[in-house]
Amino acid sequence: QVQLVESGGGLVQAGGSLRLSCAASGRTFSRYVMGWFRQAPGKERKFVAAISWTGSTTNYEDSVKGRFTISRDNAKNTVYLQMNSLKPEDTGVYYCAAVEIPFAMRWGPSDFSSWGQGTQVTVSS
Numbered sequence: 001q002v003q004l005v006e007s008g009g010g011l012v013q014a015g016g017s018l019r020l021s022c023a024a025s026g027r028t029f030s031r032y033v034m035g036w037f038r039q040a041p042g043k044e045r046k047f048v049a050a051i052s053w054t055g056s057t058t059n060y061e062d063s064v065k066g067r068f069t070i071s072r073d074n075a076k077n078t079v080y081l082q083m084n085s086l087k088p089e090d091t092g093v094y095y096c097a098a099v100e101i102p103f104a105m106r107w108g109p110s111d112f113s114s115w116g117q118g119t120q121v122t123v124s125s
Contacts, residue, residue: 001114002026004096009119012086016123020081022096022116030054032114033099034072034079035107038092038121045095045109049081052103059105063089086123093118 003025012018022034035050049060049070058070069082079096097112104111 002029002032002098004098004114004116006094006096006116006119009094009121011122011124014087014123014125016086017082017084018086018121020083020094020096020119020121022079022081024077024079024098026077028100029077030074031100033101033103034070035097035099035112036070036079036081037095037097037109037112038090039095039118040092043092047107047109048094050103050107051079057103059107083121086121088123088125091121091123094121 005023008020030053036048037045038048039045047061048064051058051070051072055072067085072079095118096116098114099112
């Protein structure tokens with residue numbers, strides 16, 4: 001499995017931006033589908049975005065389409081989540097996840113085998 005470490009969370013006002021990063025260990029990073037999930041207090045962990053091995057294919061949860069962008073740099077073993085036009089409902093702990101299977105167009109938490117420790121994102125109104 002791959003080890004994942006997120007960074008870049010913080011407190012931001014509504015309408016602002018944050019860029020999350022997830023650094024992965026291991027030499028096979030390019031073989032992993034990477035995903036971002038978030039979990040609000042008292043709620044289930046939910047899918048945000050995913051990106052294929054090469055970065056050529058992505059998909060997003062409907063509420064973040066047009067505002068969030070997932071990308072990856074396989075040379076740096078890093079995946080990113082650029083978050084723009086943030087809203088208070090985007091608040092939560094954001095988790096990076098990885099799995100070594102073919103890309104699909106629907107993802108849930110149980111599809112991923114490796115997880116980071118999470119980074120807190122708080123959007124104030």
